[in-house]
């Protein structure tokens with residue numbers, strides 16, 4: 455009889471990542487208080503940067519190979535458009551709910567009303583330059599045509615789209631097209647091509663596993679770097695910031711927690727057979743990476759791997775739903791943008807009408823679709839929301855100091871949302887095989 459040996463806890467990947475994170479934070483705090491920030495940036499941060507680069511390196515090959523093989527094996531191309539419709543509907547629906555939760559909390563708790571006048575002036579002065587940089591980045595987005603975001607999905611040259619991780623939607627588009635093309639090609643010609651993609655995909659998955667072994671060291675470097683960048687040899691500065699903006703942070707984090715621990719479990723309960731505890735432990739490595747990298751794009755290879763191996767979502771669904779989600783589904787970002795915009799209005803003494811709040815719902819849903827899956831992208835799109843409701847966008851200076859911390863939290867929600875939708879879609883298409891046959895660590 456087969457006996458399954460349980461690994462001791464310290465050999466499980468998610469515990470190793472947690473230990474790496476805790477040690478990274480402790481090291482960062484020590485470095486900031488001892489004036490070792492420069493040394494840390496030179497000798498510790500590069501390990502984090504290397505890890506992120508490896509994850510990003512593997513994202514395009516993973517999406518390309520798994521989507522081509524996934525689509526080419528589809529018996530029925532109509533199924534693809536049905537899945538596409540459901541996926542986009544769920545992504546938009548969950549994002550709208552996230553915005554509403556954010557708005558409810560920020561209007562009820564009013565964190566901006568408590569901000570003393572002198573703290574406001576100090577924050578505004580300290581982050582003025584950074585705020586201006588974000589405003590000009592937002593201006594570039596605003597200057598684009600209304601339908602450019604659709605035009606942008608189609609590349610005019612595949613190699614140029616595959617050469618930038620920010621063009622993931624273009625890679626998805628080309629992979630779909632190639633997959634469909636292959637299904638229309640006679641078997642004799644398509645099979646060798648598919649065999650190559652299949653072999654490449656397997657190799658890429660093995661590389662993802664290799665990279666994940668480095669995760670504990672990578673997150674150590676990332677966390678240490680985040681702390682010294684925030685504190686810059688002065689830990690007191692972080693304490694002051696948290697004192698001034700603590701209530702605002704609590705409101706954002708509570709909203710994210712409600713969305714993660716109430717809304718997603720409801721969806722899982724209604725549409726799948728996965729108990730929410732098993733769901734969360736299944737994707738915990740992806741969540742921890744989202745937290746330490748602040749990038750759902752960099753986390754994508756791990757999210758795909760976990761959904762397939764730990765939750766039993768089919769390859770076809772993971773390879774279609776998750777890359778799309780990493781680019782267009784950002785529940786955490788949208789919730790944060792709703793709270794942040796009302797917070798800034800409250801702090802500046804402005805009362806937002808119901809119409810302005812409705813504009814927030816619409817623009818936050820659209821803005822989160824257009825937000826890149828990289829650190830700090832959410833605050834650039836926030837400028838656009840503020841302008842839509844006539845709140846001065848210089849106001850982002852008030853919250854820039856704590857943006858990185860909240861970015862880590864909202865990215866976890868973004869990734870959890872993608873995994874939830876992938877699971878629900880898989881269940882609705884009869885492609886959820888939970889518990890999977892051979893779960894890996």
Ligand code: ASP
Pocket residue numbers: 748749750751784786787825826827828829830831832833861864865868
């Ligand atoms: N960092 C977020 C992500 O990658 C985007 C943002 O809200 O800034 O999902």
